[in-house]
Amino acid sequence: MVSRKLFRVDCDTDELWQFFLDKLPNQINPIYRENRVHDCSSCRSFFRHAANMVAIDEDTYELITLFGCEPHKDYEGVFKELDEYIKSCKITDVFKHDTKKLGHKYDREQLEDGSVVRHNHFYLELPRNHVGYRSDVAEARTTREVLQASTEEISLDSVDTALELISTNSLYRGNEWKDVLEKFRDHLVEVESVDEDNLDKFYWIKSIELGQLISRLKNKSIGTLLVEISFGVPLDEAVSNYERIVAPTNYKRPKAIFTKSMLKRAEEKIDELGFKDSIPRRFAVMGDLSVRDVLFANRDVTPQLQESESFFDKLRGLTTSRARNFDKVQDIPINDFIENILPSAQEVELYLNYDLGNNFVSLIAPINKDAPSMFKWDNLFSWAYKNNIADSLMKQRVKAMGGDVDVDLRFSIQWNDQEWDKNDLDAHCTEPTGFEIYYSQMRSKKTDGWLDVDIIHPVEGETSVENIRYKDKSRMIPGDYKFRVHQYTYRGGDRGFKAEIEFDGRIYNFAYPFQVRQDEYIDVATVTLDENGNFTLKSYLDNQASNIKEWGLSYNTFVPVSLICYSPNYWGDNAIGNKHVFFMLKDCVNEDRVNPWFNEFLVEELMDHKRVMEALGSIAKVENSPNQLSGIGFSLTQRNKVTLKVKSENIERVINVVI
Known part of the structure; x- marks a missing residue:
């Protein structure tokens, strides 16, 4: 077992100890003074800390136990039963112990006649790599769990796609992950050849061999890319999401992402179906x-x-x-x-x-x-x-910022979408009780209204949004909910803002394309909830949209x-x-x-x-x-x-x- 990886299985070591004592033949376990010969605190402690130790034969995936040796004939029966029982249990952790020595090798007792008796105990010394603490065991357990999740959620095709992007220098800082991805790819190929009955043991072995960096791949920045590709997220979008994590704030991808092999296969299919002339559009x-x-x-x-x-x-x-x-x-x-x-x-x-x-x-x-x-x-x-x-772009931006849009009532605002606008605009809602939701008191206990997206410092090139949402109108108080926008800090932006209110499956759009002065409040709309749970809306900005043109047409x-x-x-x-x-x-x-x-x-x-x-x-x-x-x-x-x-x-x- 010393040359292999060691694990623990989920059996009760106190029960194993009692089983051992009960199964020993009387002739080798007689009463010695008050207790039986083998009933000693040192051996009991050994069982408690080590009896559930196992190794795995990596060729057959059979478990190897401490009791699978060739024992003295007097112990053969009990050791065999212990061995078979422990092998039937499931691995729960790697084996680590906080000291190198387990048990006590022997002690001597001087009898009344002056003679000395040697009492031998269960004892072993651990290799250095199996000495550790509870925190090490917990880390190893997490690594094994994440390895399985990474294996199940990341496809071989996604790894091949990422490696091809790296080979063509199309993935920002991709070369840092090349070796990791190649090793993880080998792992994905290997796991296909493992029988389902042996997968649990396989993951325990591989989590140690591969180490944390590879085993926990899905939790890394590159893992985000691989999982999204595996689940069908468009490649451009998946790469952009990855680059938002690892790239500087102002990093912009200049072109769409697709790999040579993907293009070759698609081109062959398009030719086969006769769609080459169908591609040009107007x-x-x-x-x-x-x-x-x-x-x-x-x-x-x-x-x-x-x-x-x-x-x-x-x-x-x-x-x-x-x-x-x-x-x-x-x-x-x-x-x-x-x-x-x-x-x-x-x-x-x-x-x-x-x-x-x-x-x-x-x-x-x-x-x-x-x-x-x-x-x-x-x-x-x-x-x-x-x-x-075909949906609201503002709604998608709110969702991307972590805002909840699957709600009964939503008020969202947007600015910094046309030119660099550093203003700090704030979304406000005054509830029927007079309580006001805004940056200083972001959540209402009575209605569960919540400002769940708040922007203080807009980033150049990134549209700024804020969002106030009411998840469940059954928790709302009937009455008027007045939505408005406050200029908390004027920093020079003069394009105003856009806003949306959504309820009952319909989105109402608003625009205020003018300068919002320091400390100025702009009333957007009042949404009224009646006693029957019906919403109605009164707008204060209908006339402002007349100053906006879209696709060559004027509003209103x-x-x-x-x-x-x-x-x-x-x-x-x-x-x-x-x-x-x-x-x-x-x-x-x-x-x-x-x-x-x-x-x-x-x-x-x-x-x-x-x-x-x-x-x-x-x-x-x-x-x-x-x-x-x-x-x-x-x-x-x-x-x-x-x-x-x-x-x-x-x-x-x-x-x-x-x-």
């Missing part, structure tokens, strides 16, 4: 769309649609003379609007409320119209929301709608994934270079290459063009409301369409 224009896929088109753009003759048949007989007659604003479900109002509409205008700032969307078309579709639907069209996401104005359609995944006979409805607006121009597709759009055959497709999408972005179909889009899975002005024969009315 903004869609009116002439790309068939009238069959359009719910509404303004008469000034209708001639540009494919098969527009049939669309004119729908409009034939309508007159251009209209009286201005505004009906009382009413709420109409989106399906009723499309089925009952839109067929007779001649013109539609959309009121561009600032709440719709996250809903800007563009329709994307193929450059090669005859290429096959690489999407899950049978046409070649896709779409992209503002910032290439009615904008002509050129086209209304569903998302391409619901054109024709398609019905795949979430359904969206798009209101394409006149003179709406997306000036960003948008992604030509997203991985969730792609056919399953390309999912094995999703990291390359993600990277390929980021470098094959759609080029800017003034001629495009862009506007406001809504997922029918999310609650929202849009105000429309609809003009039909002799009628003009304003309605709220509920999404």
Whole structure:
């Protein structure tokens, strides 16, 4: 056992001692004075500290015990039973003892007649590497647990990806991890050959051989990267998360990440499926769309649609003379609007409320119209929301900072997102009781309202956010919750701030694009909770958004709608994934270079290459063009409301369409 690694198993050593005494034959364990010969405190202590010691045969994974030796025939039976019992137990720790010597080798007793009797005891001396303390045992146990977790959570493919990034010098400070990753890769290959019944013993052995640095890999900065790659996080995002940990604050990755081997495999699959000509993309224009896929088109753009003759048949007989007659604003479900109002509409205008700032969307078309579709639907069209996401970017930033966004009520603010703004802005909420949540008292005991993200010193190039959240409205007190922003320290930034309030699945957006002076408070909105648990909102900043332009359009104005359609995944006979409805607006121009597709759009055959497709999408972005179909889009899975002005024969009315 001396040449092997030593461990403890989970058996009761006091029970082992009693078992030993009970099983000894009487002829070798007679009564000596008051006790039996073998019943001594020294041997009992030895059993307590060492009897559950085992080693592992690394070839067969069999346990080796202290009692598996070739004993004197008188002890053979009891040693065999002890050996078999201990082997049946589970390893719990490495073996460490705080002294080199275990037990007492012997002592002598002088009898009345002057003779000396030698009493031999259980005794051994430990190799130096097995002398240690409880803290050493706890450290070794943690190392073994983390090794197993690292093995289960980090894939061989993720290690190969990281090593390839290091070999091409594409990973910041990656060379520091090269040797570690190569050894961990060998471990991942080896573990595949181990039977499941032996895995526990294997991890104990390897945790000692590999040491803490390798065994605890998942807890290291490089481990963050490997785990995220293993769980399907896009490679660019995973590398960025890693670099945020190890790189200087102002470190910026200049290009998307993908490896040569990943690109080679993806390119072969794209060629096999015939999708090479499907990759080039551009903004869609009116002439790309068939009238069959359009719910509404303004008469000034209708001639540009494919098969527009049939669309004119729908409009034939309508007159251009209209009286201005505004009906009382009413709420109409989106399906009723499309089925009952839109067929007779001649013109539609959309009121561009600032709440719709996250809903800007563009329709994307193929450059090669005859290429096959690489999407899950049978046409070649896709779409992209503002910032290439369909959710609130502010909400994502709050979440990234550790804020809770899965709540019943949320108030978030954002600044330092346009130019270097060092101001210290603070989010405040005054509750119905008069208690105010802010940086000095961040949590309300009565309502569980909590300022869970607070920024004091904005960092250049990083958008600053703060967040006040109410997790469960059942804990809230009915009444008014007044949200406002305070300029705690003015340091020269004059762009103001943006804010969001979210409840009942809907996000309300606010903007204050002006200087906030020292100690000035800006009221944003009051959210009222009634006795029935219903929220209502009163805004104080509606008029401020008029000073902001987005994609060439001004907020708080009615904008002509050129086209209304569903998302391409619901054109024709398609019905795949979430359904969206798009209101394409006149003179709406997306000036960003948008992604030509997203991985969730792609056919399953390309999912094995999703990291390359993600990277390929980021470098094959759609080029800017003034001629495009862009506007406001809504997922029918999310609650929202849009105000429309609809003009039909002799009628003009304003309605709220509920999404």
